[in-house]
Amino acid sequence: MTDSPPRARARATRRRGSDRGFNRVFRWIAVGSGVLILAVLAAVALFLLWQAWPALTAGSDELATAVPRYPEDTSFVAYVGPLVFGTLLAAILALAIATPLAIGIALFISHYAPRRLSQVLGYLVDLLAAVPSVIYGLWGFFVLAPFVVPIWSWLNEYLGWFPLFAGEASPTGRVLATVAIVLAVMILPIITAVSREVFLQTPKLHEEAALALGATRWELVRTAVLPFGRSGIISAAMLGLGRALGETMAVLMILSPGFLYSFHILDSAQHQTIAAYIALDFPEASGLAVNTLIATGLVLFVITLAVNMGARAIVARRKEFSGAN
Amino acid sequence: MSATTAHPPTAESTERVRSMLTAAHPGRKRVDRTMTVLVWGAFALAMVPLISLLWTVTSNGIGRISMDFLTLSMRNIFGGDPTGGIYHAIMGTLIITGLATLISVPIGVLTAIYLVEYGRGALARSVTFFVDVMTGIPSIVAGLFAVALFTLILGPAARFGLIGAVALSVLMIPVVVRSCEEMLKLVPNELREAAYALGVPKWLTIVKVVLRTSVAGLTTGVLLAIARVIGETAPLLVAVGVTDSINTNPFEGRMMTLPVFAYRQYSQGLATCPGGESATCIPDIALQNAWGAALVLIVLVLLLNIIGRLVNRWFSPKLR
Amino acid sequence: MAQRIDVKDLNIYYGDFLAVQDITMTIEPKSVTALIGPSGCGKSTFLRTLNRMHEVIPNARVEGTVEMEGVDLYGSDVDPVAVRRNVGMVFQRPNPFPTMSIRDNVLAGVKLNNKRISKADADDMVESSLHGANLWNEVKDRLEKPGSGLSGGQQQRLCIARAIAVKPQVLLMDEPCSALDPISTIAIEDLIGELKSEYTIVIVTHNMQQAARVSDRTAFFNIAGTGKPGKLIEMDETSTIFSSPSEKSTEDYVSGRFG
Ligand SMILES: Nc1ncnc2c1ncn2[C@@H]1O[C@H](COP(=O)(O)OP(=O)(O)OP(=O)(O)O)[C@@H](O)[C@H]1O
Numbered sequence A: 001m002t003d004s005p006p007r008a009r010a011r012a013t014r015r016r017g018s019d020r021g022f023n024r025v026f027r028w029i030a031v032g033s034g035v036l037i038l039a040v041l042a043a044v045a046l047f048l049l050w051q052a053w054p055a056l057t058a059g060s061d062e063l064a065t066a067v068p069r070y071p072e073d074t075s076f077v078a079y080v081g082p083l084v085f086g087t088l089l090a091a092i093l094a095l096a097i098a099t100p101l102a103i104g105i106a107l108f109i110s111h112y113a114p115r116r117l118s119q120v121l122g123y124l125v126d127l128l129a130a131v132p133s134v135i136y137g138l139w140g141f142f143v144l145a146p147f148v149v150p151i152w153s154w155l156n157e158y159l160g161w162f163p164l165f166a167g168e169a170s171p172t173g174r175v176l177a178t179v180a181i182v183l184a185v186m187i188l189p190i191i192t193a194v195s196r197e198v199f200l201q202t203p204k205l206h207e208e209a210a211l212a213l214g215a216t217r218w219e220l221v222r223t224a225v226l227p228f229g230r231s232g233i234i235s236a237a238m239l240g241l242g243r244a245l246g247e248t249m250a251v252l253m254i255l256s257p258g259f260l261y262s263f264h265i266l267d268s269a270q271h272q273t274i275a276a277y278i279a280l281d282f283p284e285a286s287g288l289a290v291n292t293l294i295a296t297g298l299v300l301f302v303i304t305l306a307v308n309m310g311a312r313a314i315v316a317r318r319k320e321f322s323g324a325n
Numbered sequence B: 001m002s003a004t005t006a007h008p009p010t011a012e013s014t015e016r017v018r019s020m021l022t023a024a025h026p027g028r029k030r031v032d033r034t035m036t037v038l039v040w041g042a043f044a045l046a047m048v049p050l051i052s053l054l055w056t057v058t059s060n061g062i063g064r065i066s067m068d069f070l071t072l073s074m075r076n077i078f079g080g081d082p083t084g085g086i087y088h089a090i091m092g093t094l095i096i097t098g099l100a101t102l103i104s105v106p107i108g109v110l111t112a113i114y115l116v117e118y119g120r121g122a123l124a125r126s127v128t129f130f131v132d133v134m135t136g137i138p139s140i141v142a143g144l145f146a147v148a149l150f151t152l153i154l155g156p157a158a159r160f161g162l163i164g165a166v167a168l169s170v171l172m173i174p175v176v177v178r179s180c181e182e183m184l185k186l187v188p189n190e191l192r193e194a195a196y197a198l199g200v201p202k203w204l205t206i207v208k209v210v211l212r213t214s215v216a217g218l219t220t221g222v223l224l225a226i227a228r229v230i231g232e233t234a235p236l237l238v239a240v241g242v243t244d245s246i247n248t249n250p251f252e253g254r255m256m257t258l259p260v261f262a263y264r265q266y267s268q269g270l271a272t273c274p275g276g277e278s279a280t281c282i283p284d285i286a287l288q289n290a291w292g293a294a295l296v297l298i299v300l301v302l303l304l305n306i307i308g309r310l311v312n313r314w315f316s317p318k319l320r
Numbered sequence C: 001m002a003q004r005i006d007v008k009d010l011n012i013y014y015g016d017f018l019a020v021q022d023i024t025m026t027i028e029p030k031s032v033t034a035l036i037g038p039s040g041c042g043k044s045t046f047l048r049t050l051n052r053m054h055e056v057i058p059n060a061r062v063e064g065t066v067e068m069e070g071v072d073l074y075g076s077d078v079d080p081v082a083v084r085r086n087v088g089m090v091f092q093r094p095n096p097f098p099t100m101s102i103r104d105n106v107l108a109g110v111k112l113n114n115k116r117i118s119k120a121d122a123d124d125m126v127e128s129s130l131h132g133a134n135l136w137n138e139v140k141d142r143l144e145k146p147g148s149g150l151s152g153g154q155q156q157r158l159c160i161a162r163a164i165a166v167k168p169q170v171l172l173m174d175e176p177c178s179a180l181d182p183i184s185t186i187a188i189e190d191l192i193g194e195l196k197s198e199y200t201i202v203i204v205t206h207n208m209q210q211a212a213r214v215s216d217r218t219a220f221f222n223i224a225g226t227g228k229p230g231k232l233i234e235m236d237e238t239s240t241i242f243s244s245p246s247e248k249s250t251e252d253y254v255s256g257r258f259g
């Protein structure tokens, strides 16, 4: 290239020049769509804030007249409080049920199932994620709720001293405990899929190191697989929590709502989640009621944002000990 | 090879080694076996809701499926009248999901290209970060966002298909970015380097080598993303509203979609039939409609999933 | 704490593929046995049958016997986990557990067998194992740092420390120096020389000088062609193999006139 004749060099430069032009255009298109995503997210926050503003600045009298079921003399914060509580309680219960189960399933697929079958079995679990939430709602209402009624009343009768099982077990099963099960089933595949991928990426080197030290299969999992996958499990659980917090239809269709700060998850008319509350009231709302619902949506957005970012921070802190090397 | 050795095994050393190698660690064995049972049990437990759910939807929905059900709308259908159908909802779902795909796929694929091929520095890091954050946006919030956006442009109470498509796009874009990113990362660097070494400019390398190698994977990613949003109910409920008639214009008027239809029929509950159950009045027809729509929806979703996986399996070049 | 190993009529398979055929050899206690031979002749495969790591690979299996002091490692009453605990292994690429500190890496195998080890005992064991691996002075001030932060040679010695911490009878090493620089290599070779007073050591190496330097006995493996099984050509005192081997192919291989 260095000692080519001048004319050839000029041609080469020209071609390279136009390539460079294309390169630049292509590059800018790609960068532009990346920036667009940032813009969309900013827009979500801004528009929600902008539409929520009237409700956030309105007096409690104004809100009480405009919004159906708005309690007299309450600030906006006191009004969303029980909804936030219900949302968090449902999501945390679901996560508590789903995470250990999902880790088990992920291990089953990555390290226990017969190799030939494991991919197909993985698809089966993924199918749980494919089922639309409205169908979970139907199933939860017609199948699960009646099925768990006797279990809930048994728990209530014999373990009623435990705060979560106290109160009066509902005869319909349309309670937060049932919702938590459905939510757990719904977030199971996401947690499983992410954990499974990390487990499968456990370096062969480390697995063999554990085996060569005389580890049983479970000890192999404990010394090589789980530590390697820990940050993956955390981000998986985070994704699951995010979905559980925002899940609307299953809650809307199963739960018999209430607006209390209550730990009685076997009792009906105790809880409501933000998402289900919005979906229930939005279609009929107008004027300031719309703004109020958008404001509650903003609260949900902020909560999920905080959960996501908190979990990211945990993942980042574990970087030093991460498996990448 | 010398068969004689300086240290033949003695009865004593044999016994010592035997006890060493057959040494039972009952505690460790028990833990190992228990965990194996638990791990198998976890999987079995997860299959229970799947089987129960598929069985319930199929057995409850199959009786309602007929040509009429698939080709008629609910216009002028009241009470227990069993002659309505879900045609309007099917059309609405196809149109809105199609529009959302048109919006999301270019943005998503290009962003994935940006992240994999160009992404360096603070911008790439923040895009990755906010794509992660976006996957966590609750679907109802996406619906509210779309409503707020169009309220700004058109004033309050606007409800039409495009708003729903925008809401679905907010949910779909991060899914597309994530899965396409994975697929692009699978393309080995040697392929790119081989192209550069031949003097192919970067953008052509991306289009001709990287995208072509990963096209099956990208298709799978897009199909799975569609499957993910096609069943969304809440954002459409708030952004598109409901209707009983056929509306194929996504820029004007409310539209029905399959999941919203299933929910509406479910919340209608039982109809009153003055003369008792008859051929023209079935009390639980709304529930039957809901199950029928659910069955159609689940079949759609399963088809998308299966086709998506088969595309990847059959058409992707073997990279590893 | 060293045992002898007798291999008899061993055939090693990957599925239907016979990788190594008809091996019969004796590995002496408290000595270093080197396995040499061209790439693909089955040295690693054979080595991994000595601690039953071979069967970890799907469909992999063996025929024949491997006896340690007269006990068949593949006998029905023998627990593979116990075999691996008593036959330690060091791999070609250093593989400390990246999520564990240096200290925990050394203790990884010990903790499997004895969870309730006291802190003082554990400290002693860490120190003596790291001393045994000639690593103590380099890491004694950063025992709580991740093991992946060490240099390649240090990581490999950490892996040796981890392997000897469980006090195995036999130590297998598969090209332990091939990923290391010459200085680290010499450190490990010295270490092998020290360890053989306590352990039976089997080492795979592609480096003829290394085999000559560290081993007492050398086994030469060869393969007739791709797809053919690898075989043991001859095994003898290292000095004999390198000066006057009885097979022509051995002589060609050790003098570098191979192929
Ligand atoms: N996991 C496996 N599955 C199937 N065949 C294998 C596997 N590992 C090794 N082989 C085959 O077994 C034969 C012996 O391989 P092995 O790795 O033991 O050779 P080696 O002597 O250690 O070579 P090198 O000196 O390159 O390490 C080779 O033909 C190889 O292709």
Ligand SMILES: [Mg+2]
Pocket: C043, C044, C045, C174
């Ligand atoms: Mg080898």
